[in-house]
Amino acid sequence: MSPERQDERHACSDCLARSSLIALLSARIEHAASDPSRLLDLLCLDEQQLIAAIGGRKRKELQQRHEANRAAFERAQKAAPILPGVAAPSAHSPGAVAPAFEETTFCRHDPLHRRLFGRLRFSERSGAEEALGSRRHAPLLPAALHLQGGFDRLQRLLETPLVAILGAARASDYGMEMAAALARGLAASGVGVASRFAGGVCAAAHLGVLEAGARPLVVMAGGIDVRKPASLGRLHRRIVDDGVAISELPRGFAPRRWSERASERILAALASLVIVVEADTDDIGMIAADLARTRGARVAALPGRVTSPRARGPHALMREGAALVACPQDALDLLYGVGETDAAGGAGMSETAGETGRASTGNATRGTDGTATDLGSRLTRQQLALLERIGAGEDTLAHISQGPEREASMLALGELRRKGLLAHGDGGRYLPRVSLDRAR
Amino acid sequence: MHSQAHTFTIEGLIARAVGVEVDIRPGLPSFAIVGLAGTAVREARERVQAAILNSGFELPGRRITANLAPGDLPKTGPGLDLAIACAILAASGQLDPDALGRHALLGELALDGRVRPCRGTLAIAQATRRGGFEKLVLCPESAAEASLVSGLTVAAAASLASAVRVMRGGDGDPVPPSPVAPALASCARSGEPDLADVRGQAGAVEALVIAAAGGHNALMSGPPGTGKTMLAQRLPSILPPLRREEAIEVTRIHSILGALGEGRLLTRRPFRAPHHSITLAGLIGGARSDRPGEVVLAHRGVLFLDELAEFRREALEALRQPLEDGRVAIVRANRSAVYPTRFMLLAATNPCPCGQGGDGEGCRCSEADLARHRRKLSGPLLDRIDLTIEMPREREPLRGRAHTSSQAARERVMRAREVQARRSPERMLLNAQLDAATLRREAMPDAAGERLLDGACLSGLLSARGAHRVLRLARTIADLDGRRRVQGHHVAEAIELRAGRPLGAEIRSDVA
Numbered sequence: 003m004s005p006e007r008q009d010e011r012h013a014c015s016d017c018l019a020r021s022s023l024i025a026l027l028s029a030r031i032e033h034a035a036s037d038p039s040r041l042l043d044l045l046c047l048d049e050q051q052l053i054a055a056i057g058g059r060k061r062k063e064l065q066q067r068h069e070a071n072r073a074a075f076e077r078a079q080k081a082a083p084i085l086p087g088v089a090a091p092s093a094h095s096p097g098a099v100a101p102a103f104e105e106t107t108f109c110r111h112d113p114l115h116r117r118l119f120g121r122l123r124f125s126e127r128s129g130a131e132e133a134l135g136s137r138r139h140a141p142l143l144p145a146a147l148h149l150q151g152g153f154d155r156l157q158r159l160l161e162t163p164l165v166a167i168l169g170a171a172r173a174s175d176y177g178m179e180m181a182a183a184l185a186r187g188l189a190a191s192g193v194g195v196a197s198r199f200a201g202g203v204c205a206a207a208h209l210g211v212l213e214a215g216a217r218p219l220v221v222m223a224g225g226i227d228v229r230k231p232a233s234l235g236r237l238h239r240r241i242v243d244d245g246v247a248i249s250e251l252p253r254g255f256a257p258r259r260w261s262e263r264a265s266e267r268i269l270a271a272l273a274s275l276v277i278v279v280e281a282d283t284d285d286i287g288m289i290a291a292d293l294a295r296t297r298g299a300r301v302a303a304l305p306g307r308v309t310s311p312r313a314r315g316p317h318a319l320m321r322e323g324a325a326l327v328a329c330p331q332d333a334l335d336l337l338y339g340v341g342e343t344d345a346a347g348g349a350g351m352s353e354t355a356g357e358t359g360r361a362s363t364g365n366a367t368r369g370t371d372g373t374a375t376d377l378g379s380r381l382t383r384q385q386l387a388l389l390e391r392i393g394a395g396e397d398t399l400a401h402i403s404q405g406p407e408r409e410a411s412m413l414a415l416g417e418l419r420r421k422g423l424l425a426h427g428d429g430g431r432y433l434p435r436v437s438l439d440r441a442r
Numbered sequence: 443m444h445s446q447a448h449t450f451t452i453e454g455l456i457a458r459a460v461g462v463e464v465d466i467r468p469g470l471p472s473f474a475i476v477g478l479a480g481t482a483v484r485e486a487r488e489r490v491q492a493a494i495l496n497s498g499f500e501l502p503g504r505r506i507t508a509n510l511a512p513g514d515l516p517k518t519g520p521g522l523d524l525a526i527a528c529a530i531l532a533a534s535g536q537l538d539p540d541a542l543g544r545h546a547l548l549g550e551l552a553l554d555g556r557v558r559p560c561r562g563t564l565a566i567a568q569a570t571r572r573g574g575f576e577k578l579v580l581c582p583e584s585a586a587e588a589s590l591v592s593g594l595t596v597a598a599a600a601s602l603a604s605a606v607r608v609m610r611g612g613d614g615d616p617v618p619p620s621p622v623a624p625a626l627a628s629c630a631r632s633g634e635p636d637l638a639d640v641r642g643q644a645g646a647v648e649a650l651v652i653a654a655a656g657g658h659n660a661l662m663s664g665p666p667g668t669g670k671t672m673l674a675q676r677l678p679s680i681l682p683p684l685r686r687e688e689a690i691e692v693t694r695i696h697s698i699l700g701a702l703g704e705g706r707l708l709t710r711r712p713f714r715a716p717h718h719s720i721t722l723a724g725l726i727g728g729a730r731s732d733r734p735g736e737v738v739l740a741h742r743g744v745l746f747l748d749e750l751a752e753f754r755r756e757a758l759e760a761l762r763q764p765l766e767d768g769r770v771a772i773v774r775a776n777r778s779a780v781y782p783t784r785f786m787l788l789a790a791t792n793p794c795p796c797g798q799g800g801d802g803e804g805c806r807c808s809e810a811d812l813a814r815h816r817r818k819l820s821g822p823l824l825d826r827i828d829l830t831i832e833m834p835r836e837r838e839p840l841r842g843r844a845h846t847s848s849q850a851a852r853e854r855v856m857r858a859r860e861v862q863a864r865r866s867p868e869r870m871l872l873n874a875q876l877d878a879a880t881l882r883r884e885a886m887p888d889a890a891g892e893r894l895l896d897g898a899c900l901s902g903l904l905s906a907r908g909a910h911r912v913l914r915l916a917r918t919i920a921d922l923d924g925r926r927r928v929q930g931h932h933v934a935e936a937i938e939l940r941a942g943r944p945l946g947a948e949i950r951s952d953v954a
């Protein structure tokens with residue numbers, strides 16, 4: 003991390019130095035925040051307090067490096083003074099696909115930062131007590147944000163309300179499909195969709211946004227050039243090309259558990275609505291939901307099977323009053339109020355393949371599942387009967403191949419599969435991708 | 443004086459003729475064996491000397507040279523003892539050299555002159571018949587095994603003296619009654635594990651029957667304690683017994699490798715279940731330069747790999763050629779060999795490293811663990827597996843009913859196999875081994891089936907190879923069903939069996 007880099011000049015040296023310090027302290031924070039509840043307290047500390055609290059024996063050395071960093075940032079700024087918040091001359095014309103990695107940085111003194119977190123007060127460095135006292139309402143936000151994708155894209159995203167779609171990295175087919183369908187529907191309605199950089203639900207949400215031709219907002223837990231988990235390399239490239247990524251850590255710093263949790267506070271602050279799709283009680287999305295609720299944003303959850311551990315998080319949220327979201331329309335209702343959705347873009351389900359025109363007719367015919375399945379022709383009696391049996395728990399191949407009317411049932415199974423109306427669950431169980439009402 | 447005796451040595455799975463030439467001439471008393479003799483053969487010197495003296499014959503106190511021809515063939519094992527001893531007797535005038543030349547001899551000698559059995563009797567008996575010898579002389583214990591070869595006269599000799607008596611025109615020693623008649627009687631399967639012991643898991647049992655009927659490779663997946671191993675142990679009980687020519691082939695292999703119990707014809711299909719610590723050489727072959735591995739021992743039977751993910755990756759990768767071609771070629775510095783490996787692969791695995799299953803309560807595997815697990819099992823090996831048997835935890839494991847008995851299942855399997863045998867009477871191919879042309883002729887599904895197959899291909903569920911495998915599987919299901927034409931529901935069932943997810947619900951963190 004060289005402080006002389008050209009594209010970091012949109013931020014003041016203090017904020018950049020803080021960002022670098024946090025990166026330097028990353029391993030120590032990880033250790034100190036092994037109890038997750040302490041993380042936010044830690045992040046509320048100012049630089050001196052941070053060094054004093056977790057610097058250990060290297061306090062002096064850290065202090066010196068911090069000062070050196072700040073001085074270097076200052077020098078760099080003096081050499082080419084650019085006011086915070088003014089976009090750097092972009093190497094590529096807006097709209098063109100970013101040819102390479104292009105990072106810009108802005109700090110909390112930048113108007114964009116205020117706009118991002120407008121409703122929240124950034125707790126000044128006036129001491130930990132105030133920060134701690136106020137953190138229920140304003141979780142301490144990052145001093146400097148590193149941005150990939152350019153100011154234009156970010157600003158355009160901020161013109162609409164943002165919805166965060168979050169959930170487990172180890173999601174089921176169902177969870178991933180629902181996340182993708184929600185994201186696709188919302189993005190097509192012109193609502194910004196944000197999520198973390200993680201597998202499972204989060205990745206599915208980003209893909210849904212990309213499918214709708216919109217730009218996903220991705221909060222990275224490490225430096226925005228760090229592809230971790232590596233299995234998401236291709237998604238990372240697409241986000242760099244077509245999306246917006248932000249992170250509080252400078253380039254090159256690998257994500258840690260603390261920074262993954264910390265990134266959820268950014269999402270909680272950004273989003274007007276947090277939707278948790280599939281998560282265990284300590285999984286991705288639960289911190290964001292908790293923080294969002296304390297700051298007064300809406301929290302919603304997508305229901306799952308009560309027997310599945312992946313549905314525990316959403317169901318717990320709903321028990322505590324989170325709204326139930328089953329399709330993009332539900333989310334739009336939450337954002338804009340019931341009945342105003344057509345004005346807000348009239349999208350929802352109609353954006354999914356083969357269903358144009360159905361969603362705008364309202365609740366009576368709207369699907370409850372929000373997937374991109376194509377019902378095509380009407381289902382036969384056999385197929386409906388089979389869906390009913392699967393819904394009633396006769397949901398494995400053994401049940402179907404050894405139940406009554408074996409041949410007709412197997413054929414119906416094949417047809418349902420061909421139409422994409424069945425997903426494969428754990429232990430060979432089938433999950434219907436369509437609700438029985440809708441199938442009828 | 444000079445004489446020659448005939449015997450055989452085993453190279454790989456082949457019996458090679460060895461001529462034992464003995465020359466006795468005046469000189470200081472000595473006894474040398476030349477001709478690429480292995481350790482056991484060189485030690486024959488002491489055994490042969492003692493056996494000759496202890497049998498009441500005379501050992502000439504002169505210079506004795508035994509040459510084993512051909513000189514470039516390595517000879518191993520103690521089976522050459524009897525031939526060396528008889529050749530010495532002939533060269534010293536105690537036995538007619540012409541009579542010796544008409545017999546083939548096989549056996550290890552004890553110091554008191556008794557003849558002991560040795561490995562590979564069946565292969566050597568076959569080679570003896572091809573070699574045109576009058577009689578094969580060997581120990582009584584092996585006589586039953588050797589007499590499986592039709593058109594061969596076998597003479598049992600319990601000792602060196604009896605062998606000499608046989609070659610002088612006398613009778614052989616009595617052969618102990620064989621434990622089972624060599625005819626393929628239907629096996630008494632008493633005390634063997636039975637499918638009726640399996641409670642619940644009806645789907646898995648049914649899938650196993652399908653796999654057995656068509657010889658399809660199968661993978662069982664499920665959390666621990668759901669009965670994967672139990673089911674695998676019961677697979678042999680539903681397989682049809684070996685046909686006679688198969689039985690001879692298999693017995694020959696097992697006899698050479700010393701894996702044969704009592705020197706009789708094997709009628710049960712071999713069931714090999716190597717531990718997952720097995721090496722590449724142990725699984726495929728090549729240990730001690732050309733020893734065939736477990737895949738060869740599983741020829742015409744079942745290779746069961748429990749805890750598939752724990753096997754060395756190199757060993758699993760090496761299974762590809764044997765699975766695909768039904769044979770494996772092993773090439774080492776000084777020799778090469780091709781072994782037959784037509785076996786049915788049955789594998790079992792946990793859905794994740796901790797075993798508790800994709801969504802199970804208490805699965806502690808991290809995403810990286812799961813990815814590693816998937817990587818280990820993904821790819822070419824899984825592609826050669828025709829059906830996936832998913833074994834979920836039973837909701838009421840103790841109250842489940844038995845789906846079928848082994849007897850009933852075996853009858854269904856045998857009926858289906860008869861249908862398959864009629865389809866290719868000359869090659870006796872199982873459905874799993876059908877080539878594309880035969881498949882197109884015999885397994886074209888009806889319109890509904892074709893629609894399903896096309897749909898599965900279009901949606902990316904099946905590759906072209908996968909579609910062929912589904913067709914083979916559908917053919918087997920139709921055979922079990924007793925239908926001439928493959929119908930839509932057969933195809934539907936085959937797609938479901940083929941498209942199973944061995945590693946739990948797919949968790950696509952690599953979705954992008």
